[in-house]
Amino acid sequence: MEFVRLREHIDDLARALLASATPVFGTVSLSTPNVDAAPELAFIRTASWLYSHYKEAGRVGVKFLMDRPAVQSLPEIRSHERLVHALRTWSQHTINPASGNHDRGILKTCSDWFEGACAVLLPSSDEDWRRALHVLLGEACEFVSQLTKQVEDIRADDARAQICQQWEDRISRDWPAHRFHEIVSTVASDMGRNTIDPVALFRRSENEIRRVLRITNESDLEFAARQCIERVLLTEVSKLLPITGRDIIDTLGVEPGQKVGDLLQEARKIYEEHQCTRDQLLDRLVPLVGSA
Structure with a gap:
């Protein structure tokens, strides 16, 4: 409940600060985990719930605040956000931690954290999971508290108007997926590639397309998105035969x-x-x- 209180507070501050009244997190579709349930289940659900806050509902606001210079000097805050991503992957997906691969890094991140949180490499007992959950929620509260401090610092900054405009610009570039699907469909049709699945193509190339939209100087964002999608179609899809x-x-x-x-x-x-x-x-x- 402390995390929920902190989340609501930072959302209220962001709404008051930004002309668009956009919260940092806003609505999260996953229901609040029952931390009094079986400890292992409560931990896994909490990791997914936090991931939804940081990487989905809060992907713009959290990223903007974490890019602030003051947060760059707080490695524990940045490591918490990476930890939640790793815990969600470790608990929700099958991983193959071979030596030196990405999955091995995920397992090491999680096991190192578990060892510090509950003195075991991987939890097995209810007590292990309960301790891990307590530490994870404590770190999550500290994480949101630090982000809240950034919002308060922006309010007091002499360059408040410029910083808020930068934040608003990030928000304006964060289009919903369906808008990209429509552009992919149009581009594919214009190029005579009507067999392309727009949802599948966007899902595969989403990070690159969103990155281009974040950094482009082009004032016409739809034009920039179309350019990027055309490049994806020309360089990736052209390699794929419609048969096997x-x-x-x-x-x-x-x-x-x-x-x-x-x-x-x-x-x-x-x-x-x-x-x-x-x-x-x-x-x-x-x-x-x-x-x-």
């Missing part, structure tokens, strides 16, 4: 083997010369089945 070897085997009746590879090479040549649908590409391969 399985299509050649199942549809054209070709036995698995070298012939399938040869036909895929021919399909690549055809597709690079003229973008077409899956069925059209398979039809053009039919005369080559006997000769490939």
Whole structure:
């Protein structure tokens, strides 16, 4: 409840400070975890709940405040935000912590933190999980308190108007996903690539597209978004054939083997010369089945 109180306070401050009355967090769709439930479940749900605050509902406000110079000198605050991301991944996804890979770093981040929080590498007992939950919530409260201090410092800053305008600019560039889906659909249609799934393409390239929108000097943001999406379509999607070897085997009746590879090479040549649908590409391969 202390975290909820702090969250509501910083949201009220941001609404009062910004002309757009935009909160730092706002609405989080996940319900508040029941911390009195089974400790392991309560911990896992809390990690996901905090992730929703930091990376989803608060992705603009939290990122803006964490970029403030005063926060840059607080490594424990920055490490808490990274920890929540790691805990959510570790608890919600299958990871393969091979030596030196990304998943290994996630596991190390979590196990190092657990060792400090409850003196075990990974929790196993209710008491372990209870201690971990207590420490995690304490760090979360400190995290929001530090962000709140940044909002208060902005209010008192001589450059308040300029800083608030920078914050508002970040907000204006944070478009909802459906707006990008519409642009992807339009761009794909204009380029004759009607087989593209706009939702899937945006999901795969979301970080890059949003990054371009954050840093561009172009005043027409829709133009900048379209440029970026066109580049993605030209550099990534053009590499993907609308068929696979399985299509050649199942549809054209070709036995698995070298012939399938040869036909895929021919399909690549055809597709690079003229973008077409899956069925059209398979039809053009039919005369080559006997000769490939």
